[in-house]
Amino acid sequence: MEASKVIHAIYTDDDVLMSAVKAVKAKKHHIEEIYTPFPVHGLDKAMGLAPTRLAITAFLYGCVGLTVAITMMNFIMIEDWPQDIGGKPSFSYLQNMPAFVPIMFELTVFFAAHLMVITFYLRSRMWPFKKAENPDPRTTDDHFLMEIAIHNNESELTSLLQETGAVEINIVDKDEDAH
């Protein structure tokens, strides 16, 4: 198995990182990954990542939650054990709908929020007992790390990154199995 070489450039400021990303993209280099201690606004756009589809999944999960709430309340309160709601024994879902709106709302939010978080973790390949992928523990504190693959252009990349204000530049052999 071939171990590929990557360059790790470390920054200490998110603004410097942002301008570095723009400079690197302007030279048409491909950025493998960036590790940051907190979300940096606009970084995904600057890196040229495709927009997230998480919002679409959230909308769909919300629709699922709404449907679950409607069918559940219809079964419980109207079909299985008809109840007299607020002195209006109509036993019709539509006429008693206002009483179920809080449940419909809560389950919509519940499904959208929880399933979206789970989707986010799975999509980011994070699950319990997973070994951390980030190459440098300082990126969980106050450092930013940009990873670029090297294709026989080590010196060119190094000098470019130095110009952009990287405080540290390391060349590492990346073992693909680490993923």
Place this chain on the structure above:
Amino acid sequence: MEYKISNRLRMGAIIMMVLGLIGVGYGFIDSHGYTEENITERLAEEHHGHGDTHATDAHGETHGESEHNEVAAHGEDHHGEEAHGGLTHHEEHALHQIHNRPYAALYVGAFFFFMIALGVLAFYAIQYAAQAGWSPVLFRVMEGITSYVLPGGLIVLAIAFVADSHLFVWLKDGVTEVGHENYDKLVAGKSGWLNKTGFFIRGLIFLGGWSLYRYFSRKFSIAQDNANDNKNFKKNFRISAAFLVFYIYTESMMSWDWIMSVDPHWFSTLFGWYVFASMFVSGITVIAMISIYLKSKGLLEFVNDSHIHDLAKFMFGISIFWTYLWFSQFMLIWYSNIPEEVTYFVTRIEHYKLPFFGMLAMNFIFPLLLLMNSDYKRINWFVVMAGIVILCGHYLDVFNWIMPATVVDRWFIGMPEIGAILLFGGLFLFIVFTALGKAPLLAKQNPFTEESKHFHY
């Protein structure tokens, strides 16, 4: 950046006002055509008209049987025995409702535009009190809109004064007199608060407080433009915080006085919040629309898409907030089903199905679906379209507050209503855009202006 109201806009506003006046005038003249002498015949005519259009469906036997028979019977009785003056209850009510309609239509229009300005004033004060960094580039637009608070509020009060018992049944003669035919025990019990003198003293205090804040905040904001320290800004911060305390109490009381008291038997404890949500979302919508208009003229180049995006987020969020309050009020009353309370919604669902549920669609479902997508909030024409739906929805909201108590089932959005919208809409545009031309469009020395210019989401 200087702005002067263009001749086209000024002419447009004046034409709107003239057309509006004609509509309002027509409404009054038309309603005066119904008198005690001819009401019986005219109602009979009306029923005939109805009968002709529904002639095929065996009318009179199936639908509204009791009502029709009652009217018919009364009609016959009266022609016979009491030729002069004696009217049935039905005719008397109908006559009152017909006479109330132009006043109510005028009041709804006047309050709607006043509420936009007052909502913006609250929004503006919150920006100062929170020391918001994103919004100072919009301050002059907000100040322009709030110039309508004083004239708009005085107009609402003046209409209330002239309309008297046409709008507020608790102003009828003898309501508090035991034994009088108009005596109403519930209203009599509330007369410590609900009386004409108190109503107008309170109204003037509310309006005075809001206008004082508006006057001084505008003054300090202009003074800050040429200052080399932040003294004026700090003063504005302080008076804004004080104003918000004053506002949240007086806005609530204003909503009881000016709106809730048209149904003096009914009350809701969260009504003030509900009215606030309505004025807040309408106000923010108008800020967004006027900003987009001025931007399209190339005058607000420092307002970027992120500012519009933030305003649209507020439009979305406060629409949901409005729905939350509307539903909280509705569900508790619907669920408990107490006769004194539930009549409020029974009237609306029986006679106002379209405006009542239509407003829910326009104020909730439309903004929810139109403005949910993040990218759409940055598309100016999209925000304007959503804004038009929201404004129409909140006009209907005001309509549903006032009309059921004053004209009951004799509502229509016709000449008097549209006339009032044009009249006060024209006046609103005229005053707001004239005020916009009186100061530079950028509050350039506000300490947060630089941050606001670079605001980026």
